[in-house]
Amino acid sequence: MSRFKTAEGKNLYGLMAEFDSPDKLVAACYSARDAGFRRLGAYTPYPIEAVWEAIDHHRSKLPLIVLAGGLIGAIGGFMLQYWTSVEVYPMNIGGRPFNSWVAFIVPAFETTILCASFAAVLGMFALNKLPHPYHPAFNVERFAEASRDRYFLLITTKDPDFDPVRAREVLERTHPVEINEVEE
Amino acid sequence: MNHQFAPPRQELATLERRAWLVGVIASLATGAGFFLDHTQAFRSYLVAWLFYVGIALGCYAVALLHQLTRGAWGLMIRRVLGAATRTLPFLLLGFLPVVLGLEEVFAWAGPEALDDPLVRQKAWWLNESGFTFRGVLYFAIWIFFAWVLNRMSLKQDVLASDKLFRRMQAVSAPALVIYVLTATAASVDWLMSLDPHWYSSLFGIAFVVGHGVAGLAFAIVIALYLARRPPLKAELKPHHFHDYGKLLLAFVMLWTYMQLSQLIIIWSGNLPEEVTFYLNRTEGGWKWLTIALVLGHFALPFVLLLSRDLKRDSKKLAWVAVLLLVMRWFDLYWLAAPAWGHGEGTHGLQLHWLDLTAVVGLGGLWLALFLRELAKRPLLPAFEPFLNEALEE
Incomplete structure (x- = not known):
């Protein structure tokens, strides 16, 4: 009203x-x-x-949301590899240490980008209150x-x-x- | 020279005199150090010389990039970059001490070098006459293109022609390709061959990207200086610095990308002749320099340059640029110096006072010449077709 x-x-x-x-x-x-x-x-x-x-x-609060998404992706991606290769399924591959952090960087980078992108798209939708099927502005021809x-x-x-x-x-x-x- | 963008010649002349003074005093100290320990003097000089070559070539490469892509961003600093490229003849003169100290600096030129079968195999490339000839050739190519482009840019002060910037574009494209190829070869000659056993195919491009960081960081510092006094006081606006900050962030990330790629490849391959590079740099005092580079050349500038406010604040951006310039010297020292620790039983990081006087001495002389070149021409080309676009909001 x-x-x-x-x-x-x-x-x-x-x-x-x-x-x-x-x-x-x-x-x-x-x-x-x-x-x-x-x-x-x-x-x-x-x-x-x-x-x-x-x-x-x-x-905009979007950068902070993307940062949070990126950090979750980075830590999550690294910990996923650490947990599988050190804690639950340790394998000797070419004599390298179980915690091969150098090799973990690339997948951890990918999960960082993945989570940051999702945070960017979903965060953008949320902050713009999308989907937004009706807006009065369109009443003007x-x-x-x-x-x-x-x-x-x-x-x-x-x-x-x-x-x-x-x-x-x-x-x-x-x-x-x-x-x-x-x-x- | 009667031009609305005439440089602040008096202030530049004062600064130039100070640069001469500092340069001459520190160079005399380096000269005195030469008689005390000439091996150390040659080694310190090589790192200092590579540092200023990196800045000048970085400016050269950024200028080529700008002239090729025609972005309005680069126009505001093109004359700064151009002045830096006109110092290349001085740096070619500076190549002379490198050649004179070859035997004491480069293991492959040393007296017992040919006892090593691997060095003997590489002698067709790593020999004194080849090294000297190639060094002069690289500089001749860079100086030639820099001279051609500086001449065309100067014509834009008097001639309103749309053809000039098209010609600059046409020259910049091959110049950029040739620069990357010659600088890659130069990186093998001047840095990688310090340890003649070691090799990495990413080394050259990492060297080139380092130039980009150094050149742009230097241009940002000079842009801050110019933005605080007429004639550019009203013209260099936050959105220009915003653009430089974004480009600097890109170069910092690219440098990290190259370094990280090299680490991942060498670490995964785990070959004895390759891993020595990282083993040498992670033991003793070198470990701390490596950590300093990871933090100061990547983590800190990366996080700072993400901020929009910081990039638009010319003073804060210039501080990041200064940090990166310092890190450029550390990076070159980190690449070069561990190769000289071999055979003496010490792998520790030992900075020598000559390292400091060499970089300050050569820096003073180089900066004085740069300022002299900067004062020679208007700071913006009057008839550049994109000038209004660059000046507007």
């Missing part, structure tokens, strides 16, 4: 402005933030680092252009200081192609 309504009386999710260049989007992100809006979404056809900074994106050559900025009503009139004023000053109300 939203506190605000669209012109047709539906629940309002936010206001979306469309831009035809990344520079305008970046400028609009800064204007919206200067106006006090914090719950912003920016949509671009390809990653743009400046946008990432402009909406003051919080730091023009939004399909976000995967072609248009750039979008969304101010959501989740913002504690959200005010539809002021949000529209701020967005209109940033030279958008058009502004749409987003139905929830």
